[in-house]
Amino acid sequence: MECPKCKNEMKPNQYKGVDYDQCKACGGLWFDALEAEELVEIKDAAQIDTGDAKVGSKMNKKWEVKCPKCSIPMLPVHDVEQPHIQLESCASCHGTFFDAGEFKDFCKETFMDRVKDRFTKKR
Ligand SMILES: [Zn+2]
Ligand SMILES: [Zn+2]
DSSP states (O other), X not given: OBOTTTOOBEEEEEETTEEEEEETTTOOEEEOTTHHHHHHTSTTGGGGOOSOHHHHXXXXXXXXXXXXXXXXXXXXXXXXXXXXXXEEXXXXXXXXEEOTTHHHHHHHHXXXXXXXXXXXXXX
């Protein structure tokens, strides 16, 4: 599969039974529908995000990209809970692209949100 951002090759990988693809050049991560949500639930999944966050933030500016699977334009998505994270999502196959460093951020924030939730419920 070709990286939607830098056109280099994406390498299929797996973490605890969940498949994903990682770009060899920019470190971006591709998840098929719901794979990202599955991974976030797995402890230490953030470690798969081995790319350089500096490269990732540069790549993040490039958002007019096409889905590597369907070749249709992907839509920029801001997570409602974490508006500083901008992802690209495909409306057709629901695949999601995370720039290097974003998935780590996504996992961390989700964890923090859960901690906050628990805290709020206790009160
Ligand atoms: Zn790439
Ligand atoms: Zn697609």
